[in-house]
Amino acid sequence: MGKRLLYQEIVESICQEIRYGILKPNAELPTVREMADRWCCAPGTVLHAYQDLAQQGLVISRQGAGTRVAPQPPCRSQSPLRKATLMNQAELFLLSALTSGHTVEEIDCAVRAALDRWRTLVQEPEAPPCRVLRFVGSHDLALSLLAARLAERMPGHTLHLSFVGSLGGLIALARREADIAGVHLWDEETNSYNRPFVRRLLPGRRVALVNLANRQIGLIVAPGNPLDVAALADLPRGNVRFINRQAGAGTRVWLDAQLCRMNIEAGKIEGYGDEALTHSEVAGAITEGRANVGLGIEAAALAYGLDFVPLTSECYDLVVPIEQWETEPMQALVAGLSSDETKTAISQLGGYDTTRTGSVEWVS
DSSP states (O other): OOOOOHHHHHHHHHHHHHHTTSSOTTOBOOOHHHHHHHHTSOHHHHHHHHHHHHHTTSEEEETTTEEEEOSSOOOGGGOHHHHHHHHHHHHHHHHHHHHTTOOHHHHHHHHHHHHHHHHHHHOOOOOOOOEEEEEEEOOOTTHHHHHHHHHHHSTTEEEEEEEOOHHHHHHHHHTTOOSEEEEOOEETTTTEESHHHHHHHSTTOOEEEEEEEEEEEEEEEOTTOTTOOOSGGGTTSTTOOEEEEOTTOHHHHHHHHHHHHTTOOGGGSTTTTOEESSHHHHHHHHHTTSOSEEEEEHHHHHHTTOEEEEEEEEEEEEEEEHHHHTSHHHHHHHHHHHSHHHHHHHHHHSSEEOTTTTOEEEEO
């Protein structure tokens, strides 16, 4: 059998999430652009997958309302024609049995016995439960690669991604609502990343910091940088329309610290209050003309064909509590991340340094 196309992999992934109840009836699927970011593919590939799912009756797409899981999975047995055909066959059997002299009670007893026997013979084994590792934290394009590696090494396991920002990820770990958090939080006092925040928000818990990569952060601008934006000091200019990240995002934490250090008032930056949940959403806003400058990672700028003004390099870590660290799926995930294949794939996204990718430090 040949290798499946990427859109078929996306279809199967969504089918599994529907089958195992991760995606509930009427749940909204990510937008085409968000799913393309997650799978590192063209929007057309995701659109093909969504159309396939719609043809199967598993999802419903409506203009302006997005794509949602169908209220209930399609059931072929609900077809009136199928029901009528089955009733006709049953009546033919009853007529034949009654004509042969059998009583209704005898027929009923025989049918029940036969059904019991066939239920045992044709009963399908229950599908193994989908084991889900819950990721909550900051957005990064490389996470979809990590999810793919887990699926390859541990079939039946899924890395479920939820992007709520770095602080949101640590809070989810503190509440036991996540198995892994993704963070890139710069601490001004120590001039270091992640460890100080982990100690503050997860006091007394032993956790591993697994380096995903170091990545370039900077200003995302239109091709050719027509406004000649070169630094954060240019943000208050009258011709700049900024698009920000949400409060709690590591990028936002770094930005606010820099603005404070430079004595730049946030209120003087047009668009400072306009927030995006992911780096890709920042790049998308600039592509669509809703903003002309945003702060994000270089990989997002490259993915959208935009220009990029580098400002700093930051450390993105996966935070893994020791109780999750010792599980087989987590070890498979870390092994997949540490492989040369994954490091190469991350580097090819652009703006990543994978020298420390897969390295582990412990915080307790």
